[in-house]
Amino acid sequence: MYKRVMLLVLLFLLPAVVFACLYCSRQVRNAIAATLDQPGLFIILLPFIILSVLVGVLAWLSLKKQHDGYRSACAAVVLGIGLGGFVDGIVFHQILQVHEMLSAKVAADNYVGKSVNMFWDGIFHAFCLLIVLTGIVLSWKLAGASYAYKRKRILGGGLLLGWGVFNLLEGIMDHHLLGLHNVVQRAGTSLPDYLFLSFSVLLVMAGYVFVTNANTKPATQGRNR
Numbered sequence: 001m002y003k004r005v006m007l008l009v010l011l012f013l014l015p016a017v018v019f020a021c022l023y024c025s026r027q028v029r030n031a032i033a034a035t036l037d038q039p040g041l042f043i044i045l046l047p048f049i050i051l052s053v054l055v056g057v058l059a060w061l062s063l064k065k066q067h068d069g070y071r072s073a074c075a076a077v078v079l080g081i082g083l084g085g086f087v088d089g090i091v092f093h094q095i096l097q098v099h100e101m102l103s104a105k106v107a108a109d110n111y112v113g114k115s116v117n118m119f120w121d122g123i124f125h126a127f128c129l130l131i132v133l134t135g136i137v138l139s140w141k142l143a144g145a146s147y148a149y150k151r152k153r154i155l156g157g158g159l160l161l162g163w164g165v166f167n168l169l170e171g172i173m174d175h176h177l178l179g180l181h182n183v184v185q186r187a188g189t190s191l192p193d194y195l196f197l198s199f200s201v202l203l204v205m206a207g208y209v210f211v212t213n214a215n216t217k218p219a220t221q222g223r224n225r
Helices: 002-019 026-035 041-064 068-095 111-141 152-177 191-216
Strands: none
Touching: 026 111, 041 068, 041 111, 041 152, 068 111, 068 152, 068 191, 152 191
């Protein structure tokens, strides 16, 4: 099973390797290829695999459950996971220039290291885009759901819940278990990592409260319109 999964992943990443950084130096291209040709590749991809399984379960629940409110919540959580990843990538990776994907393994303190991390940031953003598209499709399939469950609280709560779940999985696995990177790499595993997790817990709690309240309170026609 492990070999089959890795084969499919490598086939998926092969075009990215071939066309990665077409105008970069050979040194950068070789450094990117090196991250795809090592036993640690499975560790790098493990968070993606786990998130894919979680999104798959949420998608199945959104399509199979009878309760429109919880179906909508599952779709919103999927959207929240993808959008939370985009917030992470845009704010931390690109604007603040921290939290790069492999910064604990490939230091992002020179051109080559920065380029390798940028490549994996791109893979991460492509993955987030697929999740967002999945959430959009699930939401579109619920377009005919009853008005009672089209509340702002379900959408907002689901987005917050998904964002928090993404942050918790990413933070616990990448920062603390796998050691792929930290929020601020030069600080090591320290206060920024724990602040990241604390904020994620608050997101999950707030999202859960919004979703459960919206699904347990009786709907009133015209409310939250």
